[in-house]
Amino acid sequence: MTRPVRSIATGWLSAPHFAPAVLLIVAYGVVPFAGSDYLLDAVLTPFLALGLAALGLNLLTGYAGQVSLGSAAFLAVGAYAAYNFNLRLHGVSFLMSLMAAGLVTAAVGIIFGLPSLRLRGFYLAVSTLAAQFFVQWALTKFGWFSNNNPSGVIDAPQLTVAGIIFTGAVGRYLFSLTVVVIATLFAIHLLRSQVGRNFIALRDHETAAKVLGVPLLRTKLLAFGVSSFFIGIAGVLWAFAYLRTVEPAGFNLDRSFEILFMIIIGGLASIRGAFLGAAFIVVFPLLLSRLGAALLGNVFDSGVLEMSQRIVIGALIIGLLIAEPRGLIALVDRLAERVLRRSPRPLPRSPQF
């Protein structure tokens, strides 16, 4: 480990502390009153859910260096687990279901993380696809998971916490926001602890980490577990606060890639990067469709739109990897430094696999 331990959370430590505070005040105090239902329901709530999922994947891929292509499967596990806890265990509060769903997802994640003990790199990435296909298959095949709905669709119950019912666009937004804020604080704390340092040591040099006494086996499985926990919670938000009706097909491989793209575009091994990437992936298609409609009118049908979205996103990923492998967050940081005219601090090293 050549990098100083403190750089784990460089972004948060060195950023002025008022920036996150201002963000929180705006998110809680201004957005619910000023934002339209469309903004809250179609932009901010999915952004929060996917941002949390990207954060979870970033713990695993960005910090611990284990690539996973099966994130959508863990979203699905979280969503269906919460649904079943809520349905089958009476008298259990929704908050309990949420936590339990996270824990179930963590357990499933650890099981599918077992190959990481023997495989690395591409072999591991490919083996995580097993989770993707198996989970989707199981949720469709076994009616029990969806309470015997023939197509596997589940309808979300009301979000009720301690007697408060979160309904409407504002309620669902506030619920998601609170969950995401708490989860993010937990992630920051985790990354500053020994566990976070172990993750980074594992990523940077497995053999060296082992020599230094990092328990590789436990750290790898913990990385899969913690990451899946976050993604599972994100799945609950995605299903219950955003879509409210979900089917297994919605958690396909494309969704997994989408989450992977978020952390590549936003920035690997960065909490802010995960959210920035999520914001980009959520907002970008909306912007592109608006732009297309404005420029070309009706010529731009939905098929053409979808294809051009794919091309632009793909090209963007390649371009970004070439121009700035550390992601958008590195660009933002550089810009902020120039604007604030602070003495430049050394940029954190990009993660090596």
Added chain:
Amino acid sequence: MFDYQFFVEVLVGGLLSGVMYSLVAIGFVLIYKTSGILNFAQGAMLLFAALTFVSLVERGVPFWLSLSATLMIMVGLGITVERTVLRPLVNQSPMTLFMATLGLSYVIEGAAQLLWGTQVHGLDLGIDDVPFELGGVLISRFDLFAAAIAGALVTAFALFFRYTRTGLAFRAVADDQFAALAVGLRLSRVWAAVWTAAGIVALVAGLLWGARLGVQFSLSLVVLKALPVLVLGGFDSVAGAIVGGLLIGAIEKLAEVYIGPFVGGGIEAWAAYVVALGFLLVRPSGLFGQRLVERA
């Protein structure tokens, strides 16, 4: 009562469809061997090649002209990819390059469908898919044809690697990139050639798969069938791709027929991955993967 004839029929069917998996996997192996990149865009290239060929034929271009035109386009694609994606990313970690090929697959898939439309095309290669009987076992004529093509392709590549200067250069780069550079091989040129070769494999595989499934978007998903084959056979072994393909094809079909009914069917989607993983737990270097190579 165990029905041996049925068992053999399923086994042969599985082996023959395994050949089709091998065809896709060989495209991966070519690129992985020479540049250490897991090229996720192989499936997109397959779709692009098949779609281009079918669209040309449907517009009245003769068969052989379409074939050579598509071939030229695949060569162009290979060279373009080397110029625009690989060269700027030289010396980056393999995982960065893998993610770049993920982006590339999005670009190629999008471009192919933007160019030629998203509807399903039928593709007729002029082979009747009438099964014939051999020793009491029904065999698909088309599958046999595909197997023959795959065999010819592998033989051609083996000869090419063995007897041509370019093939020698491929092997040198696969063996040691820095040493190859030191003796004066032009890495960029070798990579362009490799991507072109992978493009040709994609064309062949695309036509065979396209004739089977129809040429449409889902064609690019055959990569997902090829990945467990690669894990099983080793990313860097052509022989592994072939044996792995046969094994996966056979096991998948047998599992679907004999285990599927107990769990509700449809296990083809993940059975191959479970088999490959189970195998790797016992032998992490795969069937033919080099033991010394760290799998990172």
